[in-house]
Amino acid sequence: MAQYRITFLPMDRVFIAEDSENLLEIAMKYGIHINASCGGNAACGKCRVKIIKGDVYAPIHPKIPQWEYDAGMRLACMTIPRGDVTVEIPLESQIDRAVLKRRRRAPHILSAIDIGQLVKGWEVDPAVFKRYIALPEPSMQDNISDLGRLMREIKRKHNIENISVDFKILTRLSRILRDSRWKVTVTIVLTRKGCKLINIEPGNTEDKNYSIVIDIGTTTVCGQILDLANCSALKLIEHTGNGRDICTIAESSDYNAQISYGEDVISRIMYSRRKGGLKKLNEVVIGTINKVVKELLETSGINIEHISHLVFAGNTTMTHLALGIDPKYIMLSPYTPTATLIPPVRAVDLGVNVNDHVHVYIFPCVASYVGGDIVAGVLGSGILKRDKITLFMDIGTNGEIVLGNNDWLMCASCSAGPAFEGGGITFGMRAGKGAIEQVKINPTTFEPMILTIGRVKPLGICGSGLIDIVAELIEVGLIDQNGKFKRDLQTERLRAGESGYEYVLCYTLETQINRDIVITEADLDNLIRTKAAIYAGCRILLENAGLSFGDIEMVVIAGGFGHYIDIEKAQTIGLMKQRGLQR
Numbered sequence: 001m002a003q004y005r006i007t008f009l010p011m012d013r014v015f016i017a018e019d020s021e022n023l024l025e026i027a028m029k030y031g032i033h034i035n036a037s038c039g040g041n042a043a044c045g046k047c048r049v050k051i052i053k054g055d056v057y058a059p060i061h062p063k064i065p066q067w068e069y070d071a072g073m074r075l076a077c078m079t080i081p082r083g084d085v086t087v088e089i090p091l092e093s094q095i096d097r098a099v100l101k102r103r104r105r106a107p108h109i110l111s112a113i114d115i116g117q118l119v120k121g122w123e124v125d126p127a128v129f130k131r132y133i134a135l136p137e138p139s140m141q142d143n144i145s146d147l148g149r150l151m152r153e154i155k156r157k158h159n160i161e162n163i164s165v166d167f168k169i170l171t172r173l174s175r176i177l178r179d180s181r182w183k184v185t186v187t188i189v190l191t192r193k194g195c196k197l198i199n200i201e202p203g204n205t206e207d208k209n210y211s212i213v214i215d216i217g218t219t220t221v222c223g224q225i226l227d228l229a230n231c232s233a234l235k236l237i238e239h240t241g242n243g244r245d246i247c248t249i250a251e252s253s254d255y256n257a258q259i260s261y262g263e264d265v266i267s268r269i270m271y272s273r274r275k276g277g278l279k280k281l282n283e284v285v286i287g288t289i290n291k292v293v294k295e296l297l298e299t300s301g302i303n304i305e306h307i308s309h310l311v312f313a314g315n316t317t318m319t320h321l322a323l324g325i326d327p328k329y330i331m332l333s334p335y336t337p338t339a340t341l342i343p344p345v346r347a348v349d350l351g352v353n354v355n356d357h358v359h360v361y362i363f364p365c366v367a368s369y370v371g372g373d374i375v376a377g378v379l380g381s382g383i384l385k386r387d388k389i390t391l392f393m394d395i396g397t398n399g400e401i402v403l404g405n406n407d408w409l410m411c412a413s414c415s416a417g418p419a420f421e422g423g424g425i426t427f428g429m430r431a432g433k434g435a436i437e438q439v440k441i442n443p444t445t446f447e448p449m450i451l452t453i454g455r456v457k458p459l460g461i462c463g464s465g466l467i468d469i470v471a472e473l474i475e476v477g478l479i480d481q482n483g484k485f486k487r488d489l490q491t492e493r494l495r496a497g498e499s500g501y502e503y504v505l506c507y508t509l510e511t512q513i514n515r516d517i518v519i520t521e522a523d524l525d526n527l528i529r530t531k532a533a534i535y536a537g538c539r540i541l542l543e544n545a546g547l548s549f550g551d552i553e554m555v556v557i558a559g560g561f562g563h564y565i566d567i568e569k570a571q572t573i574g575l576m577k578q579r580g581l582q583r
Helices: 023-029 066-070 097-101 112-118 146-158 173-179 257-261 265-272 277-300 316-323 372-381 463-475 521-544 559-564 567-572
Strands: 003-009 013-018 048-053 073-075 085-088 128-134 183-191 194-202 210-216 220-227 248-255 307-314 359-362 390-394 398-404 409-415 435-441 448-452 494-497 500-506 517-520 554-558
Touching (some): 003 023, 013 023, 023 257, 066 073, 128 146, 128 307, 146 173, 146 183, 146 194, 210 316, 210 372, 220 277, 248 277, 265 277, 265 316, 277 316, 307 316, 307 372, 316 372, 372 390, 372 398, 372 554, 390 521, 398 521, 409 521, 435 463, 435 500, 463 517, 463 521, 463 567, 500 521
Parallel strands (some): 003 085, 210 307, 390 554
Antiparallel strands (some): 003 013, 048 085, 128 183, 183 194, 210 220, 220 248, 390 398, 494 500, 500 517
């Protein structure tokens, strides 16, 4: 079988590929990201690349206009090299991590004090804790085993009984006790079956007890280091400038490397069914987690030896893939995950780069499409501690909704579609550098004023930008309540396109992609369907609870979408109602 050299620009990386592989498969194999929201079946048209040099086989596709095809543009999933090839990945497919650190605060976002009120009543009682012990040295009169001596002193000095022991401790116990002159710190974890001794360190390290918590999102993986030793209660009265509580030492995030294999969970489940697909998806997300962990340690200056505890939270599919569990039946009727309550697992067995005594605790999922991230959100928001009837929403490709108060909780999920994450939109993209995020339209001339993330030339439209755009189109009268453009308005920005009428946000010379960036009636239809799905989910949940929208006293919007959404714009397009809304 012939082999070819494939050069990817602008990163200028060269790889060897087999002659039967297409460019998307080659990029995936070597960790080069190319947008491919459909998972590589030529449906989305997002995996556009430019052939700079070399011979390839690539049929014409409707997503590539003839003039672009003549200029070398191809869909990576349909392009097979016939020799050495140099291929350029366009800007819209390149990942910029810097955008994950942006701090745009939308109107009505809660202040630090408001957040303190939101989670009022919680206390922190870590399941993993450290205890310092000075043991008496053995003698002929007191020569019980080293482990027996340690257990005896833990009981005497800390009143902890019936402790089980991790076997790995025994392999180093005698050495550590003697090297430390019988002064040690033990790490104990509280389990359902009682306490378990998982680590022993020389000297007094009680004040060095840290946990890493990881949110495994479909698009991003976010992490924090928490100080368990000095955070006995969640006191949100002392804050840093970015609103973190005093327990948080450092934060980091990165794009989930699985995005190269599909934008949504269904695409990734489909990919996992390929030969070696599950193993690959597991490897790349663990790789992302390790990058986040490494950055957290570097930023905080904390020694990896003092990480005692790891927590994962994610939707049901992400949880399965992170643990290497087959998610196949999540997408097949009757939609049964392998497990919703998963026991702790040793982190090193998953490939996470921490010490071998650290276990991963996984937030339990509820069902196939209500995951551990929602359980974590419900706990963190404190809605189950309040009298107010609250609607908790995490809006993404899969919209997850929880309704209730301190007496009861109900949940549901709805297939909202990827519109609010930039998917399914003609020029949609993730919230990256160059994504249009804010728009104002002159009500007289209908000319737009546009701001992008990073304040660079536009590449496309992100989810929050889509809401801004549609709200402006409504307010200036360019579209009606059915999501159709008004044909009788005098503006060159409004024109007939391939999928109905469209509004030109940016002309070719104003963009980085050498194409007009437009919003089409098909895009508006996608937004309407997304809105309808969320509304239907909320309404069905309320009807099952015997309530109406008027009974809701508070709405909590979670996740990245909740952080960047403009509430007023969301109200304009009918996604939110004014009454009872809090952020």
